[in-house]
Amino acid sequence: MPSDCITYQNSGYFSKLIVAYLDQKTELKSLYNRFPSVENFKDQIEEKNKNFPFENREILADALLNQYQKFAISETTSVNIQLLKNSNTFTITTGHQLNLFTGPLYFLYKIISVLNLTKELKTTYPENNFVPVYWMATEDHDFEEINYFNFNGKKIQWEKESKGPVGRLNTSGLHEVFEEFSNELGLGNNAKYLRDLFKKSYLEHDNLADATRYLANELFKNEGLVIIDGDDSKLKKLFVPYAKEELLHQTSFKKVNETIPLLSNYDVQVNPREINLFYIQDDLRERIIFENGFYKINNTSLSFSESEILTELENNPKNFSPNVILRTLYQEVILPNLCYIGGGGEIAYWLELKSNFEANNVPFPILLVRNSVLLVTEKQVSKLAKLNVNWEELFLKQKSLSDKKTKEFSKFTIDFSEQKAILEKQFEQLHQIALQTDKSFIGAVKAQEKKQIKGLENLEKRLLKAERQNHASKLERIFEVQNELFPGKSLQERNQNFSTFLKEIDNYESFLDKIATNLKPFEQKFAIITL
CATH class of the missing domain: 3.40.50 (Rossmann fold)
Structure with a gap:
């Protein structure tokens, strides 16, 4: 491949x-x-x-x-x-x-x-x-x-x-x-x-x-x-001054909220709390909330005055956990x-x-x-080569992959762009005629053009569907490999555990070595590694 x-x-x-x-x-x-x-x-x-x-x-x-x-x-x-x-x-x-x-x-x-x-x-x-x-x-x-x-x-x-x-x-x-x-x-x-x-x-x-x-x-x-x-x-203990700043002035809440508007074109990953600290014990991890002049531990009866919580922070810093x-x-x-x-x-x-x-x-x-990383076996590589599927195609969503490969496998050109262009040119002449007649005729010409373009699009979809059925067996074989490499239609690395792959190699060290050798820290691309 x-x-x-x-x-x-x-x-x-x-x-x-x-x-x-x-x-x-x-x-x-x-x-x-x-x-x-x-x-x-x-x-x-x-x-x-x-x-x-x-x-x-x-x-x-x-x-x-x-x-x-x-x-x-x-x-x-x-x-x-x-x-x-x-x-x-x-x-x-x-x-x-x-x-x-x-x-x-x-x-x-x-x-x-x-x-x-x-x-x-x-x-x-x-x-x-x-x-x-x-x-x-x-x-x-x-x-x-x-x-x-x-x-x-x-x-x-x-x-x-x-x-x-x-x-x-x-x-x-x-x-x-x-x-x-x-x-x-x-x-x-x-x-x-x-x-x-x-x-x-x-x-x-x-x-x-x-x-x-x-x-x-x-x-x-x-x-x-x-x-x-x-x-x-x-x-x-080293973090006490910063935790104190958080408790007294809620600096992180203010600063992060100033930054969030700069990300208005994107999804915001996290939103700050007024106090971004938890109070923790072996069986407790609850937010610290400032309310009516007291620092309360959420979902508990614990409550501290300002001097009490600062004393607790100084004496027992391990009880304070940053979010x-x-x-x-x-x-x-x-x-x-x-x-x-x-x-x-x-x-x-x-x-x-x-x-x-x-x-x-x-x-x-x-x-x-x-x-x-995408880990693949030699068998999977061989299958994809026989099916003429490259790695870029394998990263496509299944619908896009299906459409692309169906058009590639078909004896026909499943693209009516040329026919649409001819139709639009023909209607240009009708539009010129319509401009010289009654306004109601202009609307009729536009409606007819839209209807015929829509008709071509539907024919294109039906032809694609028919050809997809004709090549169903080949497409299924492609999807089978894609589903193996993208389990649950998600990235393999977000789903699979390393133990699944050890059966493909001699020992763990060679597994790690092969991955490490193929990764470059500043490369912004997927490493595809054959086991």
């Missing part, structure tokens, strides 16, 4: 806002700091270096070492944590929810994008160090979004009640999930590896944060990945970060936040859309 290029802009799977961002539309330039290019990192390094307190580095490294206490980590990761103490070391970060067994494939693509970018930056700026970071979204509460993964078309789900931050959730009930997954695995190439990986991650750790750390560390243990949990007292609006600021306060790598939805909400960073005197990171 031809190796045609499918850009994100032409794929049909990215929002209008992200397409405009990738095209560097003028109206969006005030919403980001620097567009992602290897050259622009020079100024980003200088800006972050001038605005990141050196003392924060020691606190960050100590917090990370404490978080890793119970885990065996590679020498590369250990060195990277120590390097964070140096003023010439910076991070490249992605974040993700604690999806069961990594969830969809793009979890891997996010981290690989980060790893590849750190390597490219090290080549370009050898005097600096670049540490890849995965930020675990341990303080999220959307358990229904993360409690399952899809394997071979089956939903493997963890049934459990969850009220507080998901990272603190205990792993009880996952033994049953393991048994179900184990039975589904059967005797495939990597069945033992996958069973052991799931078992050691989820059955040998007490909470979801530790289980996810173990899993991500195992998958990328040789790459120096540093995994961070923001649900940490030492790190939250989506402020989590980004928290990340950039505690990390010497240069760039955030995320999916289209994430970049969309980051584009609302720059003015809030400026108000808090925190440098806004470079925003890079993560790499996207």
Whole structure:
């Protein structure tokens, strides 16, 4: 098959806002700091270096070492944590929810994008160090979004009640999930590896944060990945001044609402609350609401005066959790970060936040859309080649693909544009005659022209339908492959779990290597990788 290029802009799977961002539309330039290019990192390094307190580095490294206490980590990761103490070391970060067994494939693509970018930056700026970071979204509460993964078309789900931050959730009930997954695995190439990986991650750790750390560390243990949990007292302490600003002045609410009108031509991803902080305990995650002079914890009887909540913030910063609006600021306060790598939805909400960073005197990171991938088997490639379908066509919606291939397969030209043009020319003469007669005749000519054009369009549709039926068998074979590669008519990377694909290769390392080799951090196109 031809190796045609499918850009994100032409794929049909990215929002209008992200397409405009990738095209560097003028109206969006005030919403980001620097567009992602290897050259622009020079100024980003200088800006972050001038605005990141050196003392924060020691606190960050100590917090990370404490978080890793119970885990065996590679020498590369250990060195990277120590390097964070140096003023010439910076991070490249992605974040993700604690999806069961990594969830969809793009979890891997996010981290690989980060790893590849750190390597490219090290080549370009050898005097600096670049540490890849995965930020675990341990303080999220959307358990229904993360409690399952899809394997071979089956939903493997963890049934459990969850009220507080998901990272603190205990792993009880996952033994049953393991048994179900184990039975589904059967005797495939990597069945033992996958069973052991799931078992050691989820059955040998007490909470979801530790289980996810173990899993991500195992998958990328040789790459120096540093995994961070923001649900940490030492790190939250660094964020206290910003949380105080939020409680007293609601700065983020004001600044983000000033930005939203600049996005009037696009869908807004998130809307700010008056206070963008939660109050959290092990089984509690509720919004902080300012009402009648008191700070109330939503859906509880808890209430604080101004002095009481500021004392609570100072003494127990871990009880305060930023929501989506402020989590980004928290990340950039505690990390010497240069760039955030995320999916289209994430970049969309980051584009609302720059003015809030400026108000808090925190440098806004470079925003890079993560790499996207379509994994295919040799068998699928062979089928598509025989059917004469290229990759660009495969990304079309099924109706458009059906129409295009039907016209291509047909012996006839299923396009009556020429006939319509002839008809319109004939009616031009009638219009000239009509202008010289009664006005009612003009209306009759227009109505007749419209009727006959409509008649040609209907004939065209009927011919297309008839030809579609004539070529139904061939079209079905095309749709069969498309449905395999775009399950649920969605992107494979948003639906499938990595475990489904391990049966196509010898081992996990070769799977990762093949993906990493084919991804380039600054390329704005889908990578199509044959397993």
